[in-house]
Amino acid sequence: MAQYILYSTSSCGVGEISKHTMTFSEENYLKTIYHLTAVSDTDVSTNSIAEKMETKASSVTDMLKKLAEKELVNYVKYQGVSLTEKGQLAAKMIVRKHRLWETFLVEKLDFSWDEVHDLAEQLEHIKSEKLINKLDNFLGNPTEDPHGDAIPDASGRITKIEKQLLSEVEKNRVGICVGVKDTSSDFLKYLDKQEIALGSQIEIIEKESFDSSFRIRVGTKEITISNKIASNLYIK
Amino acid sequence: MAQYILYSTSSCGVGEISKHTMTFSEENYLKTIYHLTAVSDTDVSTNSIAEKMETKASSVTDMLKKLAEKELVNYVKYQGVSLTEKGQLAAKMIVRKHRLWETFLVEKLDFSWDEVHDLAEQLEHIKSEKLINKLDNFLGNPTEDPHGDAIPDASGRITKIEKQLLSEVEKNRVGICVGVKDTSSDFLKYLDKQEIALGSQIEIIEKESFDSSFRIRVGTKEITISNKIASNLYIK
């Protein structure tokens, strides 16, 4: 009875993963685990995956076994899951595709930043290394997507940009908006309404201690934003 | 016991079909029926679908029932199948997507015409009317794809170009190569080797009656091509 204890010993290149073709479902699970790992850095729980994917824990367990069988995750039952080298690389390639497609949609097809995520959820599953590398080139090898998120390069490397949540920045600091944490359409449309975009200059005028709201100057005009807004905006 | 006799009475617009989301498989069946109809114009047989899709007749029968249930095809058992108005429009939209993506890959990403079909087989299933219309615009609303096939417009209309198979053209005629019938990578690479491309001028110098081969001038140079080649090249 296999216990799915599969620790990757040798590393592997991008070429390896593209041989075994993955299903959409497998790709979505890998991507979710990758994103969950990024925030907590510990092993990821079955429930957290289920919650994020809006599925049931039992479905997650099933899939974790399959992914472990394919050596994409380290899975020990009741003890959560983590990505193997191979799994991490595969996940990064999906994220790469997602973010490059988002960039294409905004830069070339004139979509607005709140429309592209759902489309990229489809496009990220198109299987072709050549296509994505040509697309990358066509776009001028961008390092960030329309939401300010880093785009992994063809070998999976990420150049991470130092940025801080607006909510964790001291009064009087002036910075440039370089990213958003929440990428929901609602939030992005709110930012459009307030004329906050990537590249906007933001100055913190006042922090209200009572409700942790912020008085900021964005461009020329002064506005008040809630703490929830401030904690979803990255500045540099 | 339903007999699947579903004749479409009222016509329907593009908006209609985009509501009910189709599976990849359903889309592939529709597209196949569409293409088979184009050549014979009579009802399409179960076996011909199976052959073209490299699947089994029993699988086809199953799917035809489902498509009939959704009023995408007129299906009477043992009597073949045809597309309803709704089904034909849906099929055209898939073909539209396929050919626009092929055009994008060749025109913008610098793929060669023998590489794009398989990729377009994936991309044609991306669900978004807005995306495909924006892509169409980005490409300058092309009317033909890289193989000379007509691209249906947003409402499904096709401007068909008069063209003839090279094999059916009389001696001494001079024409422009405007399309290929076979779009296999092998055939397209052969044409590359012979420096025959869309737009090439072709003059028929001689028809060899013994093996029906052709002596042609393409550009400056003179070459001999088999009847099989000639019957897969369209000229105007």
Added chain:
DNA sequence: ATATTTTTTTAGTCCGGTCTAAAAAATAAA
């Protein structure tokens, strides 16, 4: 240390899409 609650896994079902084998209908041959 024991009982309770939460998390995770297992067992069993379902659905879409495929398959094989066998039955039924349509077509072709005798």
Added chain:
DNA sequence: TTTATTTTTTAGACCGGACTAAAAAAATAT
């Protein structure tokens, strides 16, 4: 017109990926 062949459909199974309900393990509370 009867027989043989081909085409098509049905019956039953499998697989991937989801679900519910119940069991088992882990975490928390008493």
